[in-house]
Amino acid sequence: MSAEQQSIGPVPHRVEAPQGFLRRYLFSTDHKVIGIQYFFLALTAVTVGIVLSLLMRFHLAWPNVHLPFINGGLMRPEQYLALVTMHGTIMIFFVLTTAPQGGFGNYFLPIQIGAADMAFPRLNMLSFWLTFLAFVCMLTAFVVPGGAPISGWTAYPPLSALGEVTGPGEGMGQTMWIVSIGIFCLASLLGSINFITTTIDMRAPGMTLMRLPLTVWAWFVTAILSLLSFGVLLAAVVLLLLDRSAGTSFFLPAGLSVNGELQMRAGGWPLLWQHLFWFFGHPEVYIAILPGMGVASHVLSNFSRKPIFGYRAMAVSLCAIGFLGFLVWGHHMFVSGMNPYSGLAFSVLTLSIAVPSAVKTFNWLGTIWGGKLQFETPMLFAIGFVSFFVTGGLSGIFLAQPALDTVLHATYYVVAHFHLVMGVAAIFGIFAATYYWFPKMFGRRMSEPLGKLHFWLTFAGAYCIFMPMHFIGAAGAVRRYADDTGASYLTAFQPVHLFMTIAALVTGAAQLIFFYNFFRSLKNGARADANPWRATTLEWTTASPPPLDNFGGIFPSVYRGPYEYSVPGAAEDFIPQNLSPEQSMQGNEGARSGR
Amino acid sequence: MAASAVKEPIGISGAGRGGNGRGSFGGDGRGGGSSARSVPPQRTYVTGMGVALGGILMFFMALVSALVVRKGAPSGGWQALGTAHLPWRILTLDTLILLASSATLARAHNRFRAHDDEAFSHWWGVTAILGVFFLGGQLLAWRELAAAGMYLATNPSSSFFYVLTAAHGLHLLGGIVGLLAVAFYKTRRLSRGTAISVASLYWHFMDGIWLCLFLVLLAGNR
Ligand code: HEM
Ligand SMILES: [Cu+2]
Numbered sequence: 001m002s003a004e005q006q007s008i009g010p011v012p013h014r015v016e017a018p019q020g021f022l023r024r025y026l027f028s029t030d031h032k033v034i035g036i037q038y039f040f041l042a043l044t045a046v047t048v049g050i051v052l053s054l055l056m057r058f059h060l061a062w063p064n065v066h067l068p069f070i071n072g073g074l075m076r077p078e079q080y081l082a083l084v085t086m087h088g089t090i091m092i093f094f095v096l097t098t099a100p101q102g103g104f105g106n107y108f109l110p111i112q113i114g115a116a117d118m119a120f121p122r123l124n125m126l127s128f129w130l131t132f133l134a135f136v137c138m139l140t141a142f143v144v145p146g147g148a149p150i151s152g153w154t155a156y157p158p159l160s161a162l163g164e165v166t167g168p169g170e171g172m173g174q175t176m177w178i179v180s181i182g183i184f185c186l187a188s189l190l191g192s193i194n195f196i197t198t199t200i201d202m203r204a205p206g207m208t209l210m211r212l213p214l215t216v217w218a219w220f221v222t223a224i225l226s227l228l229s230f231g232v233l234l235a236a237v238v239l240l241l242l243d244r245s246a247g248t249s250f251f252l253p254a255g256l257s258v259n260g261e262l263q264m265r266a267g268g269w270p271l272l273w274q275h276l277f278w279f280f281g282h283p284e285v286y287i288a289i290l291p292g293m294g295v296a297s298h299v300l301s302n303f304s305r306k307p308i309f310g311y312r313a314m315a316v317s318l319c320a321i322g323f324l325g326f327l328v329w330g331h332h333m334f335v336s337g338m339n340p341y342s343g344l345a346f347s348v349l350t351l352s353i354a355v356p357s358a359v360k361t362f363n364w365l366g367t368i369w370g371g372k373l374q375f376e377t378p379m380l381f382a383i384g385f386v387s388f389f390v391t392g393g394l395s396g397i398f399l400a401q402p403a404l405d406t407v408l409h410a411t412y413y414v415v416a417h418f419h420l421v422m423g424v425a426a427i428f429g430i431f432a433a434t435y436y437w438f439p440k441m442f443g444r445r446m447s448e449p450l451g452k453l454h455f456w457l458t459f460a461g462a463y464c465i466f467m468p469m470h471f472i473g474a475a476g477a478v479r480r481y482a483d484d485t486g487a488s489y490l491t492a493f494q495p496v497h498l499f500m501t502i503a504a505l506v507t508g509a510a511q512l513i514f515f516y517n518f519f520r521s522l523k524n525g526a527r528a529d530a531n532p533w534r535a536t537t538l539e540w541t542t543a544s545p546p547p548l549d550n551f552g553g554i555f556p557s558v559y560r561g562p563y564e565y566s567v568p569g570a571a572e573d574f575i576p577q578n579l580s581p582e583q584s585m586q587g588n589e590g591a592r593s594g595r
Numbered sequence: 596m597a598a599s600a601v602k603e604p605i606g607i608s609g610a611g612r613g614g615n616g617r618g619s620f621g622g623d624g625r626g627g628g629s630s631a632r633s634v635p636p637q638r639t640y641v642t643g644m645g646v647a648l649g650g651i652l653m654f655f656m657a658l659v660s661a662l663v664v665r666k667g668a669p670s671g672g673w674q675a676l677g678t679a680h681l682p683w684r685i686l687t688l689d690t691l692i693l694l695a696s697s698a699t700l701a702r703a704h705n706r707f708r709a710h711d712d713e714a715f716s717h718w719w720g721v722t723a724i725l726g727v728f729f730l731g732g733q734l735l736a737w738r739e740l741a742a743a744g745m746y747l748a749t750n751p752s753s754s755f756f757y758v759l760t761a762a763h764g765l766h767l768l769g770g771i772v773g774l775l776a777v778a779f780y781k782t783r784r785l786s787r788g789t790a791i792s793v794a795s796l797y798w799h800f801m802d803g804i805w806l807c808l809f810l811v812l813l814a815g816n817r
Contacts, residue, residue: 231654247748
């Protein structure tokens with residue numbers, strides 16, 4: 001079949017990149033350039049997000065210390081809330097949704113399935129520029145009159161739906177937030193169309209579903225989640241915007257009085273927003289983590305020199321997690337006065353996600369068990385991913401009991417849960433991917449010693465920041481309070497806050513090592529060959545960095561599964577996917593020259 | 596032995612040309628130069644539209660379930676527009692217009708397949724005109740509702756009425772633009788047959804969405 005296609009198709013030849021800086025680097029339709037654009041967008045966003053979080057931690061530890069760059073020196077509670085809101089929003093949307101999927105997914109999904117580009121390259125470019133526009137809109141919220149919004153990344157009404165009466169930042173700032181999220185929804189929807197279509201229709205001959213690298217499975221399932229959830233968030237923010245600007249009352253109850261002002265609204269229901277938001281919000285947390293799971297599987301297998309343990313179970317559990325993720329949104333609303341029987345149903349469904357999650361965890365352990373482990377930096381971060389996913393996931397099981405959640409809801413316990421399981425785990429997935437694919441993307445290698453130093457500082461630091469939050473949360477420390485020195489039972493936690501703040505400052509500083517390593521290696525890193533990790537998947541069968549059409553005029557065919565490491569009888573301890581059975585007995589040279 | 600822990604995708608004996616991924620690229624004999632590298636097979640456009648409709652469906656499902664949930668919300672206060680206010684005559688007529696447009700579109704598609712270009716253009720054009728009539732009808736419905744003192748912010752049910760019809764109307768407007776684009780604008784990447792299939796898929800789908808919205812609006816405002 002492929003032979004036929006090749007003979008009637010154009011003669012394969014190397015394709016020249018478009019000339020000129022604008023079309024080549026800025027408005028490129030090449031999925032690799034777009035992937036790198038997404039990556040740098042996320043890198044910018046994460047820098048902003050970290051600075052905001054350090055400001056919060058500083059304020060929590062030293063609430064009375066004057067800061068020179070704040071008007072009047074002391075942070076007001078509403079300024080603290082603006083930090084909370086913008087930190088959460090930027091991290092969740094512009095880092096955890098953008099880097100793993102838009103960044104690495106864009107760059108590597110087409111290459112790993114043997115395609116020359118995404119199905120719709122111009123749509124792909126549009127997705128990126130919309131995401132960029134959304135980010136700019138989000139940042140302008142800082143500078144509009146009233147400043148950034150204060151309603152948190154979940155933007156619950158009535159606070160978010162009434163405008164300035166509910167606080168500074170709830171005027172223009174909240175509007176910018178809503179517009180930005182709306183644009184982001186559009187961008188993600190367009191992106192997901194591309195990912196799904198590409199995976200369905202653009203696979204190379206021989207690349208069956210059961211031969212897809214688990215990274216591709218993860219990006220594919222993530223794209224399906226994006227497709228089905230961002231439309232819902234889009235609908236929700238449209239209604240919210242109307243409530244704010246057109247006087248409707250989808251989410252505003254009748255007879256509401258704010259600051260002594262009666263709001264003349266026809267009568268809506270605030271919990272309607274929570275339903276819509278969390279119907280999106282829970283799948284969204286999986287959108288953030290699934291690509292990390294894919295990367296962890298990929299890297300653990302590579303650096304254990306062993307096939308992934310239970311490939312089929314890994315693929316099926318990804319799908320199961322994605323599916324169940326749509327049925328559990330109510331666990332964020334246990335204390336909203338919901339019917340206890342609904343609470344029970346949501347609780348049982350939530351706990352059932354623990355089953356596929358455990359399948360994944362044990363398969364990761366099974367993969368490294370007995371392997372020839374190589375502790376390179378990507379491997380360390382992949383192991384770190386598993387560690388944080390387990391630690392953070394365990395607290396979820398407690399939160400999923402309505403009776404316990406009644407106490408724990410809106411405390412630091414929840415903050416600990418989601419930072420470990422989503423925040424840190426997903427970031428470790430991103431780091432694993434960065435260290436792993438850097439040689440492929442830029443043709444140079446990052447420094448291993450600096451990478452390891454970065455890993456250990458970040459690993460220990462993240463645990464020091466977030467573990468203590470479980471204890472103060474269980475003891476009653478409420479999340480989103482600007483100042484814990486007001487009530488005596490809260491004052492008791494002050495030493496813990498101090499400890500966490502110091503840990504955060506150290507961990508934040510450790511990220512400078514990463515930035516240094518990254519940018520220095522871009523220019524001065526040692527040259528990387530095509531396959532530095534001796535890996536099996538298609539991206540390693542082409543040059544580093546890959547040519548414009550990914551395989552330099554060659555149309556790869558796939559003969560085997562993605563994780564054939566240490567196969568008995570083979571000439572080397574890994575067999576690339578494009579090696580035919582005869583070639584695999586003779587060594588891997590054939591694959592490198594593209595047969 | 597490590598490798599024996601897993602059987603599925605590994606092992607030299609089991610590997611062969613085996614199943615096929617569906618995909619390939621560049622192989623349909625079109626183009627050359629820089630476009631050769633990424634001219635995708637025509638079916639990707641159909642797949643892409645199918646996927647996009649999944650996202651659009653979720654958007655409308657969100658709005659509709661919001662209406663249903665709001666109507667049954669414990670806070671009460673849902674005031675149905677009732678037959679007195681709901682412009683159901685116009686809406687019924689509009690529904691018939693849209694159904695007719697799906698029929699004319701199917702006819703056009705059929706004529707295209709029969710290589711009868713003239714008849715194709717005729718029915719394709721009729722479809723677009725019916726689409727414009729539909730939108731005109733929706734505007735009339737809005738005016739009737741406004742004349743009865745029911746505006747966007749008057750009460751929850753009027754709000755939902757305007758939002759649902761506007762959301763659908765915008766999507767249909769996009770469909771009309773699509774029909775015109777297919778009629779007047781040619782690209783190298785997209786064959787005419789594919790463009791017609793993709794546009795038809797979208798149009799019939801919007802027709803179906805409207806039927807559902809119509810029923811929801813009727814049921815929600817009784
Ligand atoms: C066994 C697995 C898990 C269970 C049982 C679980 C359960 C829960 C529950 C019940 C809550 C609500 C707590 C409250 O607000 O009172 C919650 C919050 C949260 N979970 Fe999980 N979770 C699990 C895994 C995950 C994963 C894998 C992620 C992300 C990758 C995640 C991200 C979050 C986030 C972001 C929140 C807080 C949202 C907010 O209020 O701002 N969870 N989880
Ligand atoms: Cu959740």
